[in-house]
Amino acid sequence: MAESRNSGRALVIASVMASTAMIAIEMTIVSTAMPQIATQLGGLDLYSWVFSSFLLAQTAMTVVFGKLADLFGRKPVMLVGIAIFLAGSLLAGFAWSMPAMIAFRLIQGIGAGAIQPVAMTIVGDLYPAHERGKVQGYLASVWAVSAVVGPVVGGFIIHALSWAWIFWMNVPIGLAATAGFIAFLHEKPGHQRPSIDIAGAALFTVAVAALMIALTDAGASAGRHALYACAVCAIASVLFVIQERRAAEPMISFALWSRRPIAATNASTLLSGMVLMGVTTFLPIYVQGVLQRSPVVAGMALTVMMVGWPVGATISARLFRRYNLRSILVVGSVFIPAGGVVFALMGVDSAPLTAALGSLVMGFGMGLSATAALVLIQELVEANQRGSATASNLFSRNLGSTLGATVFGAVFNFGLSHANQIGAVTPEQLRAALDASAQKLGAAADAGVRVALQQSLHLTFAGVLGVSIALFLLAMLVPSVVIRHKREVTTPVAH
Numbered sequence: 001m002a003e004s005r006n007s008g009r010a011l012v013i014a015s016v017m018a019s020t021a022m023i024a025i026e027m028t029i030v031s032t033a034m035p036q037i038a039t040q041l042g043g044l045d046l047y048s049w050v051f052s053s054f055l056l057a058q059t060a061m062t063v064v065f066g067k068l069a070d071l072f073g074r075k076p077v078m079l080v081g082i083a084i085f086l087a088g089s090l091l092a093g094f095a096w097s098m099p100a101m102i103a104f105r106l107i108q109g110i111g112a113g114a115i116q117p118v119a120m121t122i123v124g125d126l127y128p129a130h131e132r133g134k135v136q137g138y139l140a141s142v143w144a145v146s147a148v149v150g151p152v153v154g155g156f157i158i159h160a161l162s163w164a165w166i167f168w169m170n171v172p173i174g175l176a177a178t179a180g181f182i183a184f185l186h187e188k189p190g191h192q193r194p195s196i197d198i199a200g201a202a203l204f205t206v207a208v209a210a211l212m213i214a215l216t217d218a219g220a221s222a223g224r225h226a227l228y229a230c231a232v233c234a235i236a237s238v239l240f241v242i243q244e245r246r247a248a249e250p251m252i253s254f255a256l257w258s259r260r261p262i263a264a265t266n267a268s269t270l271l272s273g274m275v276l277m278g279v280t281t282f283l284p285i286y287v288q289g290v291l292q293r294s295p296v297v298a299g300m301a302l303t304v305m306m307v308g309w310p311v312g313a314t315i316s317a318r319l320f321r322r323y324n325l326r327s328i329l330v331v332g333s334v335f336i337p338a339g340g341v342v343f344a345l346m347g348v349d350s351a352p353l354t355a356a357l358g359s360l361v362m363g364f365g366m367g368l369s370a371t372a373a374l375v376l377i378q379e380l381v382e383a384n385q386r387g388s389a390t391a392s393n394l395f396s397r398n399l400g401s402t403l404g405a406t407v408f409g410a411v412f413n414f415g416l417s418h419a420n421q422i423g424a425v426t427p428e429q430l431r432a433a434l435d436a437s438a439q440k441l442g443a444a445a446d447a448g449v450r451v452a453l454q455q456s457l458h459l460t461f462a463g464v465l466g467v468s469i470a471l472f473l474l475a476m477l478v479p480s481v482v483i484r485h486k487r488e489v490t491t492p493v494a495h
Helices: 002-041 044-072 074-093 098-126 129-160 170-184 198-217 224-246 260-290 295-319 325-344 352-380 383-417 427-434 443-476
Strands: none
Touching: 002 044, 002 074, 002 098, 002 129, 002 170, 044 074, 044 098, 044 198, 044 383, 074 098, 074 170, 098 129, 098 352, 098 383, 129 295, 129 352, 198 224, 198 383, 260 295, 260 325, 260 352, 260 383, 260 443, 295 325, 295 352, 325 352, 325 443, 352 383, 383 443
């Protein structure tokens, strides 16, 4: 009986990994293929929105689908999420223009907003905390492999096949995951009719979408769109709070989100998302523009982080039986600013191995802390709130990534516009400095741009270090949580 249950759990986890792989590889493979796709479709001025629309929809819908998983069960919400993601993938392959591509990527993002939190919740349902970390390590490995394989597969598809297969390759993976969930994930039927807070879900989605648009447009020269979006966000947020206080089954439980362990853990996770975005965005620029190495070397320096992450997650899992979750979270949070120190101390003569070392240390710390944070939050709540709690943690990370892109982008631009050596650096000079084959600048001017770039990135990495230290301080505020080693593992009843 136990062997049957274990084999069933393994097949469900295989389905979880397959559904997660669709999202993970989509984020890297599309980045590789989009320049060619944009060339064919036109509308280069809308290029960034192909990525922003996906992230916007995913972030806005994560909390909504997490709540729906608590109300209706994990299985139906997961199947709906996969169906939406596959529909968006099919349509994206037939996109005839950039606006159409953006719309279909938004549909994909809605599906991803269901798949990611529900997948993590299913893991929490099937495994007790002391076993769950090992599975989280498997899922971290999926992201690591996707980070390496995605660009390679994307390059192959662009050269050998139609770019549409970038999106259509999700179909067989999604169908296999769907079959696995239908066959092996069993839930007890609920006996109560859930009350759906439709107004709350709609207002929350509008508020988060407006916030994401404001953050995305914050760096634009004419900031009018960002101001309008901020106004919409403020109005929708006020209406959302009013609605949640009167709803019988609120979309967001303020009592849940405001509990000190959950609030501190999610705040730490938000800052972790900011740090991650700061490093992944600006480390390749540093290696190429300041250290004057090839894009391949820059990519390798960053990819090392994806090696450290699953290693940290796996070690975190092994420590669950011996140490409490808070201790693991705090230790992981020490490694993140340690990696930040390496980046902040880099100079024009630093070796790429130094950048790789910083990536490895920071990735290891994030693997430790992210796994402990998620399991800690899941252990703090009952099964009928686990979907909402899991979604709150993923939402915090996604929102942190968007905040990181905005904040550190502003710091970087400020540094370039106040460079000591040559004055403000123009976009043309920056592109030339990052292009190894460009001969647009003379040696003296090129050296000046290099120094200005180093100064700006030093300021940016100092900001990353500051946020990393704040992350550690927030982790220190998280109280200890005792793991229930012998908790009965069952799939919760949808109520």
